Amino acid sequence: MGRSPCCEKAHTNKGAWTKEEDQRLIAHIRAHGEGCWRSLPKAAGLLRCGKSCRLRWINYLRPDLKRGNFTEEEDELIIKLHSLLGNKWSLIAARLPGRTDNEIKNYWNTHIRRKLLSRGLDPTTHRPISERASNITISYGRREEKGAVLWHMEERSSSEESSAWQRQQQQLKCPDLNLELCIGPPFQQEPVVVEPVRRKGNLCFSCSLGLHKSKECKCNHVLGLSTEY
DNA sequence: AAGGGACACAACCGCACAGGG
DNA sequence: CCCCTGTGCGGTTGTGTCCCT
Numbered sequence: 001m002g003r004s005p006c007c008e009k010a011h012t013n014k015g016a017w018t019k020e021e022d023q024r025l026i027a028h029i030r031a032h033g034e035g036c037w038r039s040l041p042k043a044a045g046l047l048r049c050g051k052s053c054r055l056r057w058i059n060y061l062r063p064d065l066k067r068g069n070f071t072e073e074e075d076e077l078i079i080k081l082h083s084l085l086g087n088k089w090s091l092i093a094a095r096l097p098g099r100t101d102n103e104i105k106n107y108w109n110t111h112i113r114r115k116l117l118s119r120g121l122d123p124t125t126h127r128p129i130s131e132r133a134s135n136i137t138i139s140y141g142r143r144e145e146k147g148a149v150l151w152h153m154e155e156r157s158s159s160e161e162s163s164a165w166q167r168q169q170q171q172l173k174c175p176d177l178n179l180e181l182c183i184g185p186p187f188q189q190e191p192v193v194v195e196p197v198r199r200k201g202n203l204c205f206s207c208s209l210g211l212h213k214s215k216e217c218k219c220n221h222v223l224g225l226s227t228e229y
Numbered sequence: 230a231a232g233g234g235a236c237a238c239a240a241c242c243g244c245a246c247a248g249g250g
Numbered sequence: 251c252c253c254c255t256g257t258g259c260g261g262t263t264g265t266g267t268c269c270c271t
Binding site: 014015016017049051052055056059060102103106107109110111 | 236237238239240241242
């Protein structure tokens with residue numbers, strides 16, 4: 001179908017941002033707040049694409065960003081989250097205050113990937129590189145117990161022998177992470193929306209893991225499952 | 230000191246999705 | 251229900267810096 005470009009590329013700057021551009025963007029957002037990125041460049045007097053402004057603000061200019069090296073704890077958390085969520089950088093970033101998805105993605109590709117390789121682990125699967133690709137399929141099931149919703153992973157292996165290694169891998173894939181999954185009864189009242197996040201607001205667990213279209217998706221149900229970031 | 234390869238990270242691009250008209 | 255727009259995401263590219271020869 002084709003879409004109109006987000007801006008007139010012929011009249012926009014590209015490449016590195018100058019200090020002046022940064023200042024203009026910061027000043028405008030301080031004065032008017034975030035939002036309507038399409039019209040922001042014109043309003044702020046910037047010859048930039050709206051998307052470019054948004055990216056610049058989110059990744060580098062936001063005041064709550066934590067700059068500097070990643071700590072060892074952050075490293076390990078990223079690895080754990082990646083083993084659980086895959087390349088869902090935005091979800092991973094949501095668990096690391098002050099870090100952006102772009103920053104984590106870059107850090108993964110440059111540092112952690114190599115770190116895992118040096119440990120003999122496949123950065124994509126988090127399995128030992130030497131290990132043959134096994135025929136394990138993983139599905140997310142749900143079982144309810146005493147009012148709580150528990151998530152479990154079901155591993156099916158072609159081989160009957162469930163080795164200790166497989167159990168270990170299962171534990172690795174279900175690390176003891178506090179994902180702060182908030183489970184509640186079907187809500188009766190309008191939920192309090194702290195921040196007008198359009199798409200992440202009331203996602204079910206499947207969708208919050210990026211498993212949209214999953215048969216487990218509960219977004220259209222009244223269960224009221226949501227994840228808290 | 231110069232050249233070039235490797236690395237790190239900022240920025241861009243294309244696509245998907247939600248929501249409004 | 252369809253189309254369009256705005257936004258967000260993940261992958262990729264571009265560019266500056268570092269390091270080795």
